[in-house]
Amino acid sequence: MLNPGFHQIPRGMVATVVTHLEMVTPPVATTVAHNFTFTRHTAADHDWYRTLFRAVGEDWLWFSRLHLADNVLTAILHDPDYEVWTLQDQGRDIGLLEIDHRTQGACELAFFGLTPESVGKGAGRVMMAQAIARAFTRDINRFHVHTCTLDSPQALPFYTRAGFIPVKQEIEIAPDPRLTGHLPATAGAHVPVFK
Structure with a gap:
C-alpha cells in the first residue's frame, strides 16, 4: 500500500498509472459508414505480429509482447479463445484489435490501437464497434480493458465514450x-528516460 506523497521511481524504470474499465452490457449498436475492412488472424506469425505491434504501440511504449519468447507469444496468438484482428485501409494494416475470451464469463480488450497516420479518421470508432460486437458474441458478464498514462491522452475519454466505466x-x-x-x-518521446 502506497502512502500519500511522492515515491521515487528507480532509474532504468518507467512508471504509469493504470486505469481499469469495464462494461457489463453492450451499448446500443450504431452503424458508422466506412470503407475499412477487418481480417482475423487465427495463426498469426509472431514476427509479422511484433512488426504491427510496434507500428501501433511504439509511440506509447507498448512493450509487454516484446518480452515474450516466440513460443509463448505464438501460443497466445493461436489460442482459439484469443482473437487477433487487423483493421485495413485499402489492404494495408492500420489497426490492431485483440479480444481475449480465455477467462470464462469475461472478455478482455487486450490490445486496441491504430498506426499514427490513421488516428483521427474515424477508424477507432469502427474498431470499437467490432470489439464490442466480438466480445458479446459469448455469454459474458463483463468486458474489460485497461489504459495507462503512457498511452495517448485520447484513450481514456475514448473508452468512456464507448461505454466503459472506470473501476x-x-x-x-x-x-x-x-x-x-x-x-x-x-520511442515514447513524451516519457523521459532515466538511466
Missing part, C-alpha cells in the same frame, strides 16, 4: 523498454 487504478513500474533494447531510444 480501479493501479501503479505499474517496469523496466524501460528503450533501455532494455526492446524499443528504440526515440
